[in-house]
Amino acid sequence: MSLWDVVVVGAGPYGLSAAAHLRTIPGLRTRIFGEAMSFWQQNMPAGMLLRSPWDATHIADPKGTLTLDAYVAARGNHMPAPIPLQRFVDYGRWFQKHAAPGLDTRKIAQVDRNGNGFLVKTEDGEIVRSRRVVVAAGIASFAYRPPLFDALPSSLASHSSDTGDIKRFSGKRVLVVGGGQSALEAAALLRESGADVEVAVRKPIVHWLGWKGRISKIKPLGRLLYSPRDVGPAGLSQLVARPDYFRKLPRGVQEWTDRRAIRPAGAGWLQNRVSGLKVRTGVDFESVVAAAGHVRVTSSDEGMQTFDHVLLATGYRIDVAKYKFLSPQLLSGIDRVGGYPKLQAGLESSVPGLHFLGAPGAWSFGPVLRFVSGTYYSVHALTQRIAAAHE
Secondary structure, X not given: OOEEEEEEEOOOHHHXXXXXXXXXXXXXXXXXXXXXXXXXXXHOOOOOEOOOOHHHOOOOOOOOOOOHHHHHHHHOOOOOOOOEHHHHHHHHHHHHHHHOOOOEOOOXXXXXXXXXXXXXXXXXXXXXXXXXXXXXXXXXXXXXXXHHHOOOOOOOEEEHHHOOOHHHHOOOEEEEEOOOHXXXXXXXXXXXXXXXXXXXXXXXXXXXEOHHHHHHOOHHHHHHHOOOOOOOOOOHHHHHOOHHHHOOOOHHHHHHHHHHHOOOOEEHHHHHHHOOOEEEOOOOEEEEEEEOOEEEEEEOOOEEEEEOEEEEOOOEOOOHHHOOOEOHHHHHOOOEEOOEEOOEHHHEOOOOOEEEOOHHHHHHHOHHHHOHHHHHHHHHHHHHHHHHHHO
C-alpha cells in the first residue's frame, strides 16, 4: 500500500483549491481523488447562470494567479455576466490542470481509521494509507426531498440536482417547489424549453436580491457594507466573510446570522425571465399521489391539481452520515450537531487528522463555507494547520 501525508476526497472548487495549497508545503505528499467539477457538470441544469458575481467566483489558489480573469485571458474569449454554468465548469477544469495536476479520477469507496491514520479504498479495490484525509465531497449526497414526496418515483418527482436535461420536460406540465434561486431559475429554464410551469413557495413572499447592485454603485459605501466574498446582506456580509470572528459569537447569534445570510432569494437579473409565470406563495401541501403516470397534488390554496412532474428545488440538508464512503467506525468518532461535524481550527473534526471542507463546515465557521468564495478562508486555515503539524 502506498503511504501519503494527505488524501483529498473530492475535486470540486474546495478539493482542487485544497490540493493546490497543500502541495506548496515542502515534503508533504498529497493525493487528490475525484472527477474535476463533476457535481457542477452532472447535477446542475444545462443553461444555468451562477448567482454569485464575478469577484465571488474565483477559486483560491496559492499565488492568486488562477482567477476568472486569468482564465478568460488564457482562453482568449469573452466571459458574460452572469457567469454561465458551462464556462464555470471549464474554468474549474482549467484551474485543475494548472494547480492540481495528477488528479486521480477514481471514486472513493471507503475511508476508515487505521491506527493514527486512515485507510482509503478506491472503487476498484486499491487501498491507500494516509496520515490525514480532507473530505471535500460536495453536497450531492445532501439533496433534500420533503417526506410528502418520498413515495413518488423519480419519473414523477426529482430534485433540482437530478434534473438533467431540462428540455425533456418540453410540452409537460411541471410544478416547481421552492422559492430560492434554484427554483426560480429552473422555472425560467423550463418555460424557455417549452414546459407549462407553476411555482409553489412555502413562504409568504419571494425575496429578490437587488439592493447590493444599487449600493455598490456608491463605491466607498459598497466596499464598506459588502465583502468581496458576497455572502449575506449589507453589514452581515463583512461578518460572515470572517469565520474566525463569526465562530466567537453566541450560538444563537450565529444561527440567526446563518439563516439571514442564506435565506431563499432570487437574483435581480432573473426577475424578467419569470415575469408572467404563475408563482403561488404561502402554499402548504396536503397530499401527493401518483395516478396513471401523473402526480395529483392537493394544496391549501388550489385544492387538487394534476402535473406531469414535480421538480423539488428544496435545497440541501447537511448530514455527513450520508457520505457513504465514511465507514461506520469512523462516523462513530465524529462529534456532530444535526448532521454537521463539529470542527476545530483548520477545519479538523473530533477525529484527529480528518478535515471537512465546504458546506459541512458551515455550522462551525459560518455560511461563507457554502459558497465557492469560502475556499479562500478554508484552504488557508487547512494549510496552516497541516503545515504546522508537518514541521
